[in-house]
Amino acid sequence: MDVKNQKYDHQSIESKWQKKWQEAKLDETNIEKAPKPFYNLMMFPYPSAEGLHVGNMYAFTGSDIFGRFKRMQGHNVFEPIGLDGFGIHSENFALKIGKNPMDQAKVSEKNYYRQLGVIGAMFDWSRTVETYDPNYYKWTQWIFVQMFKHGLAYRGKAEVNWCPSCKTVLADEQVVDGRCERCGNIVEKRLLEQWFFRITAYAEKLLQNTNTLNWSEKVLVAQRQWIGKKEGVIIHHKVKELDETLDAFSAYPAWLFADTFLVLAPDHPQVATLVKGTTYENEVLDYVKKYKNSKKSTRTKEDEKEGIFTGRYVTDPFSGNDMPVWLANFALMDFGTGIIRCSAHDPRDFEFAQKYKISLKEVVDREDVKTPVNAHENKGVLKDSGPFSGKSISPKLIHEMVEWIAEKKIGKKEINYHLRDWLISRQRYWGPPIPMIFCEKCAKEGKSWFTTEEVKPYIESIGGWPACQRLSAAMAGRYTVPEKDLPLELPYIKDYKPGDDGIAPLAKHKEFYEVNCPGCGNKARRETDVSDTFLDSAWYFLRYPSVGLDGKSSLLRAPKGDASRSDIAVGGLPWNPAITKKWLPVDMYTGGAEHSVLHLMYSRFITMALHDWGYLDFEEPFPNFYAHGLVIKDGAKMSKSKGNVVTPDEYIKLYGTDALRLYLMFMGPFDLGGDFRDSAMEGMSRWVNRIWRLRTAQTSSEQMQRALHKLVKKITEDTEKRRYNTAIAAMMEFTNLVSDQNGNLTPDLLKIFLLLLAPYAPHIAEELWEKNRGAFSIHQQPWPTFDSKYIKENQITIIIQVNGKLRDTLQVQADTGKEKSEIEKLAKENEKIKKYLEGQTVKKIIFVPGKLMNFVV
């Protein structure tokens, strides 16, 4: 017998079915009519390389198996795909290969979509989203406009990362330990005026809602950590000989009695006032100049301990003593008030005090600081071990201290968040131009969009006139590009490279930025920065179900104008409200934990804002989120520099899509990732061929029937919980059994097995389904059910232990296994057991019906 002829020809069979499925529009969801919508979403890829990475395929396969499973369970599954191709990732790749990002986008799109087309996922190709499509970013700009109109977008000064060698602005993610990811040079900070989104306004809601989300725990923890809520107090300090108050923040109020000096951040706005006219003035200002805006990453160890006395003292409201005021660069303007009360408790403060010979207080026992009064009387300095105490102070004591402090009017309660406002502007080319206009004339006259007639409908939503006037003053001269003029298209330019001066490429194009002011009609200047790529991906899930419903969808794959769809035309919104109500929020979201903080936080923020403005009826876009693991290669992280990046293409060609899908899912638990090894890949290819060679017979043994029903139960449970690795192992066990029994399997039973296999290996399942006269398509069949009468064993194994150690097992009828006396009799007759019980007194017998008996002697 020639085995070669029996080899599964994956290439022709897989492409045959891919074509048939496409022709049958098997994966195109009837968005309008679906009775049981299930929105199965996965994070769309950002093209930052030639093509798809095996890590992408890993994520998509894990998500797709779930989608296919849900479809067979009777849900109308919508599984969309698109490209997050606008922004810095794609731009950097284009720059690297010396191409215009706009040209490269088309090449990448073709490549990615070709690859995504052969990974066996049930993508609905009639509704793709590309973030660089003007019909998409029209609405990204629309969101920016709404943000501005609702007072959530503002201008402010901010530091940006600047690499002096690459002569470019870098995103935070591109700065690793203070150095440029690409060239290794130390990154500088430059203070520039930027656009921000006021995400901090939602800090509390973003935090509170984490309790309602069904997400992987580690992602929720990361989100809470990122928001970083800290409750504490602000203590007011009167400066001696000056009419000035210094406010310091503390999260550990039990220490406050121990503090002996104050430290300000070098860039604190009150520094100049403090030192004005003192003998220390010049020295301090030199210090400020040196350390202003310096971050840990750009400083040396010695710098960290540098400080300077301001020549001023404040009165400690707790003790009435004088406290010297110092400047030191370990105080950050970013946190709290930029002023620290310092004591011997903190190792950093302690070292600083030692160096500059600042007096400290004695340390007393923890027992003395159990209440605010105790703490006060003892001038309570905590002692745990040596001069430094841990920060483990009970929340109850903190609460009492805060109340006490508020009562004595020494300070006030304060909640501090680590979350910062979202810096949204980029001095780059490849992104949606920020749809704003600045008019100098209007600015001088104090006019802005907030003073126009158009503003009235929005007044209420931003809290009435006072808020509006405040915004008006801060936003003088600012107008949005009129909504009817959106999209504000990104022009094709030749000088798209980021400038060595930190100026956006579009700022060199008069024809782009010269516009008339929407307010006064005079010459004004259009914004030339583009928005952050995270804004593009913060709302794409809202778009997918509505793609095509406005008749002018995605550039490349727009459904041809369909008159029957005119009744649900979108009109003035990025999405169709009825469709959105039907399909959102997303039923299941799958993605990597690595960028789950930023992307998921921003998406939640945008959704909450849209909800508050009345555009959406839900606050949380992803009630269910599953974080998958990372694929590594031969024990090491995949990276271009190591040259160990696996591309799905070669493996699909060699072993087939199904084998690769199965292998990826078999490597390890889906939430933990796995190690990609070529030899193991071959093993999976062998199994696919074994499935191909499975033979059927006229009859099946009862054992086979039982095994199959158990398998149905196992695969159903494992797939639901996404334990794909153990599900595949169970299927392997089943095929091993079939081989052992020489193909003792009827076609009907084989077909049930194929149904279980279908979500995992869609092509071979379909082919074998057809060969066994199953009706097209296997993927539209209902998920099989099991009969519990086949699950119950009639022969069971009873474990016999002596003192908890396994000594023998008994094979008995299921009924017998429940009878204690019966089992005891059998066990005591057992030769092996007899040996262990001989000459011993049985003190106790533990019996678990149907499972085990344990003799305690």
Next chain:
RNA sequence: GCGGACGUGGCGGAAUCUGGUAUACGCGCAUGCUUGAGGUGCAUGUCCCGCAAGGGGUGGAGGUUCAACUCCUCUCGUCCGCACCA
């Protein structure tokens, strides 16, 4: 420093949620068969010590329990996130 996850054969990993036959499934390896050879395919074996009977064994030390990979305490180690955070 704070927070989280994890630690099981030569390797990836099962069993941990719900305490009850530790190492399922796969890789690798070994031997044999098939084959002109390589490959493929098939069969058998594969935690450790021991001829066997038996004994030991899930990073380490304790504890709870009739029984612990599983639960608890401590400890060591690895990985991830946050961090001059007051």
